[in-house]
Each structure stands twice: as structure tokens, then as C-alpha cells.
Amino acid sequence: MTTQSRTYTWIWAYLLGLTGIELILAYRHVFTPRAMLLVLMLLSVAKAGMIMNWFMHLGSERVTLVLTLLPPLILVLSLMFSIFPDAFRLLHMGAHG
């Protein structure tokens, strides 16, 4: 087994481990939904980062490529959350979906 294959296997094990933690949290209803969402998203972003860095080798690409791809994506996705206050407004109006 080469060093690289061993790294991949470790990343795979970490990803499975994080998924396992998510499952236990969901099964035991540890958090309130709001806290759960935060924890799940943090774990998912960590998993996405591991996949991008080690499986997709983004970490070993030139920095210009990373800077071209990631910041605009994060900006666009963040901007979509600007509609969220409206969801709370609808909820308090008592509108049913």
C-alpha cells in the first residue's frame, strides 16, 4: 500500500466517523433543531473540505485556481441566505406551506 493510498483510506475512515457522529446525534435527539442544524452544517463543511483537499487534490493545485473557484461560490451561496428573514415573516404570519 503506497503512502497516498494510506492517506485516502484514513480520509475515508474519518469521513465515515463524522457521518457516524451525525447519526448518533440524530438518533438520540441530542440538540434542539436549531443547534442541530449548526452542528450538522459544521460537520458537513468539514467533510466537504476533506473531500476537496484530499480526494479532489484542490490543496495541491495552484492557489490562483482555488481563489478563482471557491470565493465566488461561497459568496453566491451566502447571498442566497438574504431571503431567509422572509421565511420567518411567513412563519409568523401563520401561512401554511
Place this chain on the structure above:
Amino acid sequence: MNSLLTSADWNGGESPYAVGDNKLGMWLFLVSDSITFGTLLISCMYARTASDNWPAPFHMSPSIVFASIMTFCLLTSSLTMALAVSASKHGDRAGTVRYMLLTMLGGVAFVVLHAREWMHLIGEGVRPWSNPWGSPLFGASFFALTGLHMLHVITGVIYLGVVARGARKGTRTHEDIEICGLYWHFVDLVWMFIFPLIYLMSVAPK
């Protein structure tokens, strides 16, 4: 004095990203695809936040168990894809094809399990426009999100098959296999968001 433009610039200049054009193209596609999935996920979360009757229908057995096995299949297929790219880097053509076939197997297992999960929910009366428990938007967002993801997995399996065939015959370069890997890892990455947001946030209370 150095001239501002050199002959290299007139011939296309230097590659600013130091990746091939195919690979850059795949990365740009993946960014735009992330926005597609991001839009669907965020609009699903929006509908969920705005509804006071969002259903939480997923029991540990069978739905969450199924979804966990699906996650395992997809994660493992990502590992075999990474190993395929690694084998191709070392010029091991047989190993590349073997690992790519294993990756396809993982993808097919995922689709089969997911189709069963869909049939189970359809059997319980979930439709894109209605369901027995609450907000009808639940069915719409569930089928749209997981359906689009499943379409990506099916497309990915076909794509892998085409590239694996080329790899066996030696007509595909290492970069082709790497690009194929990028796509496959992306499909896995998106599932890392769909699984918690759709399934784990809607686990039925005990």
C-alpha cells in the same frame, strides 16, 4: 528592456492555473453545479423554516438505516475512485480499470437502494404535491433534491463506464481519469449535505 508582450503570450501565454483546459472546464462546471444544488437546498430550508407543519417522517428503520448504507456506498466508491486515480498516476492500467469498476458498483448500489427508498415513501403516500403528514412542499423538495442527485449518480456511472473503457484500451490520459474522479467526488460531496439536511433533520421523534 523587457517588452511587455513576449512571443509566448502571442501563442496563448502561460497557463495561469497550471491545469489542462478539460480539467478547468470540469472545475467550472462543478462550481455552477454547486450553485444549482445550493439553490435547491437553500430553497428547501426556506420552505421548511416558513412552514409550521413540516413533516419529520424518517424513522431510524428503514429510512435512516437505508440512507446510512447509501452514504457508506457513496463514500466507499469515492475511496475506490481516489485509488483509481492513484493507480493511473503510477501507470497501472489494470488497477485503474478495476478500481473504476468498483466505483461504478458503489454508484449502482447507491441508486438501487435509493430507488427502494423512493418506492417506500411513494408507498406511504408521499407525492411531489402532497403527503399524509403536513406541508406538501416536503415531497416537492425531497423528490427534486434527491432526484437531481440520483440523476448525477446515474450520469456518473455512465461517464465512469465510458472513461474506464478508454482507460482499458489506453486511449484515455491520466488527466481524463482525474477529471472523471473530480466529478465523482463532487457527487459524493453533495450527498454530504443532502443526507444531513434532508434525512437527519427530519428524523421522526421517538
